[in-house]
Amino acid sequence: MALETQVRAALEPGGALARYWPLYEERHAQVELARDVARTFERGGVLMAEAPTGVGKSVAYLLPAVLHAVETDERVVVATCTKSLQDQLFERDLPAVLEALGVSVPIARLKGKANYLCPRLLEMAEATGDEETEAIDALKQWAAGETFGDLDRFDAPDAEAWRRVRPRVAADPQNCSGAVCRRGRECFWARARRMAGEARITIVNHALLARAAEVEGLLPPYDVLVVDEAHRLEGVLLGQLERSVSRHRIEDLLRQTGSLRGGRRGSGLVARIRSTALPLLVSESTRERIVGDIDMLSKRADEAREDVETLFRQVAEGTGGAGGAGIPKGGSPYGTRKRFRSQHELLGRELQGLQVVLEHCDVFANVLRRSAGAVTLAEAGAPGEELAAELELVSSRWTQVRDDLLTLTEALDPDWVYWKSQSPHSKVAELRGSPVMIGGFARQQLLARARAAVLTSATLSTAGDFSWAADRLGLARGGAPECEVASYPSPFPLHEQMRAYVYDGGADEAVAVSEVVAQLARAAERNALVLFTSHERLKRARARLASLLPPGRTLLAQEVDGPAGLLVERFRKAKGAVLLGVQSLWEGVDFPGETLEMLVVAKLPFSVPDDPIVEARGERLRERGQDPFRADAVPEAVVRFRQGVGRLIRRSDDRGVLVVCDPRLANASYRKPFRASLPVEPELWRDARALAAEAARFLIERDEVAREDV
Numbered sequence: 001m002a003l004e005t006q007v008r009a010a011l012e013p014g015g016a017l018a019r020y021w022p023l024y025e026e027r028h029a030q031v032e033l034a035r036d037v038a039r040t041f042e043r044g045g046v047l048m049a050e051a052p053t054g055v056g057k058s059v060a061y062l063l064p065a066v067l068h069a070v071e072t073d074e075r076v077v078v079a080t081c082t083k084s085l086q087d088q089l090f091e092r093d094l095p096a097v098l099e100a101l102g103v104s105v106p107i108a109r110l111k112g113k114a115n116y117l118c119p120r121l122l123e124m125a126e127a128t129g130d131e132e133t134e135a136i137d138a139l140k141q142w143a144a145g146e147t148f149g150d151l152d153r154f155d156a157p158d159a160e161a162w163r164r165v166r167p168r169v170a171a172d173p174q175n176c177s178g179a180v181c182r183r184g185r186e187c188f189w190a191r192a193r194r195m196a197g198e199a200r201i202t203i204v205n206h207a208l209l210a211r212a213a214e215v216e217g218l219l220p221p222y223d224v225l226v227v228d229e230a231h232r233l234e235g236v237l238l239g240q241l242e243r244s245v246s247r248h249r250i251e252d253l254l255r256q257t258g259s260l261r262g263g264r265r266g267s268g269l270v271a272r273i274r275s276t277a278l279p280l281l282v283s284e285s286t287r288e289r290i291v292g293d294i295d296m297l298s299k300r301a302d303e304a305r306e307d308v309e310t311l312f313r314q315v316a317e318g319t320g321g322a323g324g325a326g327i328p329k330g331g332s333p334y335g336t337r338k339r340f341r342s343q344h345e346l347l348g349r350e351l352q353g354l355q356v357v358l359e360h361c362d363v364f365a366n367v368l369r370r371s372a373g374a375v376t377l378a379e380a381g382a383p384g385e386e387l388a389a390e391l392e393l394v395s396s397r398w399t400q401v402r403d404d405l406l407t408l409t410e411a412l413d414p415d416w417v418y419w420k421s422q423s424p425h426s427k428v429a430e431l432r433g434s435p436v437m438i439g440g441f442a443r444q445q446l447l448a449r450a451r452a453a454v455l456t457s458a459t460l461s462t463a464g465d466f467s468w469a470a471d472r473l474g475l476a477r478g479g480a481p482e483c484e485v486a487s488y489p490s491p492f493p494l495h496e497q498m499r500a501y502v503y504d505g506g507a508d509e510a511v512a513v514s515e516v517v518a519q520l521a522r523a524a525e526r527n528a529l530v531l532f533t534s535h536e537r538l539k540r541a542r543a544r545l546a547s548l549l550p551p552g553r554t555l556l557a558q559e560v561d562g563p564a565g566l567l568v569e570r571f572r573k574a575k576g577a578v579l580l581g582v583q584s585l586w587e588g589v590d591f592p593g594e595t596l597e598m599l600v601v602a603k604l605p606f607s608v609p610d611d612p613i614v615e616a617r618g619e620r621l622r623e624r625g626q627d628p629f630r631a632d633a634v635p636e637a638v639v640r641f642r643q644g645v646g647r648l649i650r651r652s653d654d655r656g657v658l659v660v661c662d663p664r665l666a667n668a669s670y671r672k673p674f675r676a677s678l679p680v681e682p683e684l685w686r687d688a689r690a691l692a693a694e695a696a697r698f699l700i701e702r703d704e705v706a707r708e709d710v
């Protein structure tokens, strides 16, 4: 039977899902999506599927994935953006679909290496204080009976001690010498990869998928790929390909390499060469050479530190680009980014500092590699083998940092953009570089590896047009998508559930936002989320709201009152609270029912135009004869805006009001796609108190409707 037909049968009333879930209701959009996914699995090619909240996306792709894996030899990989969504799919949704269908296929979950416990590091872990001792003991007990070794699943007795211990026991991708590791048999990471190799359905996250696009063999070959939250894939791929060199990166290598100075026994690999290999070396000449080498490395470490500091100061102080003053990073006061287009623009004629640091990297790489050979000659058994492997590994990291430093300072690749970034109180800068566009990479290294691929999200289009998202992922030609695209309607009566207002409160965003939020809080004691595009304006609004809000109201500002995760939990439990957020709160957070009824968007979320990547992308689009603002900036902002607005209505019985404090939504020439993304027409208001009264009236009216329905 065709996969599409099987999927249809499982979803219809009386079908497998209805028999398994007593409250199951057939949803037209879910059935359509599941059928389109099944068709893509069978025919091959790429489907971009936009399905809003409430459609039941995960079941719509897991169901055909399971049926397909059962019927064929093909391997399916499902990627979602966060580890918590990955856990939810693996622990709840996928087992439920398997059980409902009454079938069984091998399944696996694979996260990045640093998420797994490293038994070797656990063996060597030393505690500072009673709490850490307790955490390490509990971890050892847990590890003894554990299958996955996934550190997210460990329930630590003391959260603070665990926060300190975790990085010391997590598998370290930079320092794992897997091939000769004595604990390799118990290695959880190796086990997770073996399980993925045997599975027919593997659940991964975007970060791992992006890494696998660069690292051959990290994921077993797959035939079918499903990417959920696909609107975030390009950003994750860009992050994966980005290169950076900082003083900290080199300092980290110096620390690992170690020295015989500053302590009786010395530190790092150098000290281990002396204690592990030196006493066993039979050849006098080899002994002499290695003593000379480790002495030289120890001396060089101090010089290298100074030279690296000098170079990164020079980078910070140099003109570094025609742009003049620093570019605020995402409008934040936390750092600047300055683009440079050539080595001359970055360092002028003074290249001596760079040459010296490159030479240090070469010397450390070569001497460590040579030391690995000497350690092997010492025949120090398993510890010697491990040490030699670590020396090789750190040597190759020195080579890598050298190559990155040279590539970034030369700034030669026309398809890349280069910049230096600097935090406000630092005297040194960091060098960074990124491809300008990653469409070709996404297509060849990721999507083309699968015979069939489904990219799904609640936000992929701009007023039904997928061109922008398709282009960013290498799936468009001549400005039009080259793949199948489909949008599915919301199952919720959104036009009844929400009202939207534009508030024109003057040019000062922080003043306008605090005024309208204070009025909303006075008119209705409901939870309000306020989304900003700038930390600086968030902070100013917070300062004003502290005195404007009615007494007793909880006011939470991201990174001012705590990290986002903690504030989200406090906000969910509060009544009449105001949560001010940036970036991470625009998407991926779920506030159903009364946990959120008032959403305020401070500004339409355009990227900062002089961000180096945005600027470079604009140049490429102009070369292609496109207007960067219309072709790129507007659709990108529309997708972000839709994500933000999507926080408001999460269930069929939710209600809420949206206030956008940006009059451009009412009068800008490019307002149409933003307005088209709202289920209701927004009304323009200039009186914050009247707007708040109207919003409160709507919420009370919806309360009454809800009571009548009950």
Ligand code: SF4
Binding pocket: 117, 118, 119, 120, 121, 171, 172, 175, 176, 177, 178, 179, 181, 182, 183, 184, 186, 187, 188, 189, 190
């Ligand atoms: S191979 Fe060894 S060092 Fe690497 S993660 Fe596994 S146990 Fe740790």
